[in-house]
Amino acid sequence: MKDRQLGSKAAPVRFEGVSKVFGKDVIAVDNIDLHVDAGALVTLLGPSGCGKTTTLRMIAGLEMASSGRILIGDRDVTKLPATDRDVSMVFQSYALFPHMTVLENVKYGLTFSGFGKEEARVRALHGLDLVGLKGFDNRLPSELSGGQQQRVAVARALVLEPQVLLFDEPLSNLDAKLRRQVREDIRAIQQDLGLTVIYVTHDQEEALAVSDQIVVMRNASIAQIGTPRQLYDTPNDRFVADFIGEANLIDCTIVNVEGDTATIEIDGYQHKLPARGMTQGPATLAVRPSRIVVGHGDGVAVRVAKATYVGVRMEYTLEGAFGQVFAVQDDVDDPLDIGAELRMSFAAKGPVLLPERT
Structure with missing residues (x-):
């Protein structure tokens, strides 16, 4: 050599x-x-x-x-x-x-x-x-x-x-x-x-x-x-949001922008996130399934339509006035019941506004 x-x-x-x-x-x-x-x-x-x-x-x-x-x-x-x-x-x-x-x-x-x-x-x-x-x-x-x-x-x-x-x-x-x-x-x-x-x-x-x-x-x-x-x-x-991993694409409204932070609203629920240069008005939000939080607190009204056990996690289809989303949770021992009426919110970090108008 x-x-x-x-x-x-x-x-x-x-x-x-x-x-x-x-x-x-x-x-x-x-x-x-x-x-x-x-x-x-x-x-x-x-x-x-x-x-x-x-x-x-x-x-x-x-x-x-x-x-x-x-x-x-x-x-x-x-x-x-x-x-x-x-x-x-x-x-x-x-x-x-x-x-x-x-x-x-x-x-x-x-x-x-x-x-x-x-x-x-x-x-x-x-x-x-x-x-x-x-x-x-x-x-x-x-x-x-x-x-x-x-x-x-x-x-x-x-x-x-x-x-x-x-x-x-x-x-x-x-x-x-x-x-x-x-x-x-x-x-x-x-x-x-x-x-x-x-x-x-x-x-x-x-x-x-x-x-x-x-x-x-x-x-x-x-x-x-x-x-x-x-x-x-x-x-x-x-396209990139949906192709790289799974993403829920949800219609929302940007109700306020202060500096680099936007406040978005979906059916009365508000969430703050990076504005990415966008201004007030209709927008599209991309949310990864793992960044969806489901419980009884603040959030958008949803119903558990499907629940699937896949071993290491639970997979859920949630329905609301905005349409359907796919969510995952690590808790496999206490799964959500199909038909349960709950509230959906988002993790503090993760949801992202898409600059492309859809």
Whole structure:
């Protein structure tokens, strides 16, 4: 092995006004600007058809931008083929060769990159060690679990020491428990090695769990960029509020604004929260299910329409003059009765006004 540590080549990625058009008028990516810091894990998140995979493939050189510039480090790679971009990609399908051993799979790319047999073997063994598969080198892919196969695919990408490592829906073929384990493994490897990782998923929980920043995409463009907490706590509009986790969207009225604080009213119940630059009048409030308080004190009149026990919590559908909301409570031993007439209020921190008028 060379003295250089894996991850030391990590480079930033920049999109400057990048668009991708298929055919004459199918716009897959529409004039996006994006900066990914070296050593960060950034997730492209959005529904099917929003442009996230096309964006990833343009970084890899598997699709060419129709306009704009793509830079990796200080190098303009917009027109370069995939083989000249110094990036590696981990695919949804793993793409392991079934007739090759784990070690041969991991070595495969190295043999085409100018490394001698012994150095390729040492590098491949080191890569397997990094992903927790030391001693698995002589097994075939069919002898591994899905999570282990995914780690082999990661090791194969890592040993090439790319400037940027790309993941395209890497956990979609795994069951729920294994997805959690493997996403934690990927995040730990990324942080330990200081890799620049760009990760595509449509799973909101997955994105929240692994990312330094999340890029929420909608209709071929970027809806919002921020840390997981920023996007969860202060979404820009109802699409982001509803897509990042669950959110109840409730019509309200801003009755007063003093400085940066607004007072909103719903059926006579008032609540103070950040104004976010909004003024008096109709507005939309986004409230996470865990930020709804149900009891007999001050609040909006509601009726418990549904109650569902899901093990670690209770889930409720509440009905009021404003419509329906979804609420959760940790108390599973003393659940609310279906049909109970109660009052709904909000936690002091959590509800947020959406700047977009709905």
